[in-house]
């Protein structure tokens with residue numbers, strides 16, 4: 013156990029030291045503790061802010077993004093002045109200000125099959141604040157192999173959930189609950205579906221709390237229990253979750269024992285990239301040239317209200333299959349917010365026998381970014 017506490021630290025952490033469950037011994041454990049947080053976004057912001065404030069001695073952060081104005085609604089590590097900066101740099105400055113005693117380690121880039129084991133090995137606890145399935149499976153697998161608790165959190169619109177995956181402590185891992193990733197496009201991410209700004213604050217804070225309890229070794233960790241928060245009804249529900257003895261990673265006869273190609277694993281059978289597609293530059297050229305074709309927007313009506321491409325016809329994804337017959341004999345370009353739902357629509361239309369259909373890469377978001385900045389981004 014390294015590290016005596018300086019007088020300044022004793023003053024700083026006095027509200028911890030007063031509690032018999034923590035005391036100076038617990039605070040020393042926090043100081044010696046090492047937590048890796050994957051992502052400096054919606055979950056990573058509250059998680060690392062509270063971990064730093066609590067005096068966790070070493071906080072590792074991995075992220076490859078730059079601060080965007082749309083992040084600020086929930087990612088409180090970053091401020092308006094940080095727009096355009098690397099999230100890691102903005103996060104480091106903020107965390108140092110919160111607590112200069114904390115050592116912040118920056119891992120630039122993506123958490124990937126190549127670097128995950130090497131990075132995670134140096135930490136006691138991993139907080140998964142990622143927003144995509146390949147990273148979640150990777151983070152899970154690596155933690156199982158290294159015997160480290162993986163504090164999971166996810167958010168979607170008004171719903172959030174958190175648990176601690178730790179087969180070595182008797183609970184399940186992520187793959188015990190979700191052996192297969194969802195079909196690509198079936199689960200929209202925050203950029204597609206939105207998220208209430210406070211919700212990641214709640215879930216990320218719970219993740220920090222679990223990490224702190226694990227480091228000090230107090231209380232009952234959220235192992236074998238999945239906590240779900242419905243923010244609209246303000247209901248917390250707890251589900252018991254169990255290990256699957258046949259789990260491919262933590263089961264008794266594991267089939268996955270080293271990092272796999274997670275992007276491919278999560279891309280499933282359908283590969284939108286293989287569908288006929290068109291980029292926003294080409295779409296602009298077609299429109300400017302007055303070509304005759306039908307532009308179909310498969311988003312939801314409320315999204316159409318927020319932003320639209322002139323001339324696009326709104327047919328939400330769930331209606332597209334029934335409408336296929338009306339669309340025969342036309343050249344069709346399909347778009348959505350960022351290209352995932354429209355890829356599904358293109359597939360549905362092709363299955364219905366339509367041949368002249370292509371997907372707009374990057375959706376209206378790319379259109380707004382590259383072609384028409386007057387179209388609001390959301």
Ligand SMILES: [Zn+2]
Pocket residue numbers: 179184185186187188189255256259260261262263
């Ligand atoms: Zn498992």
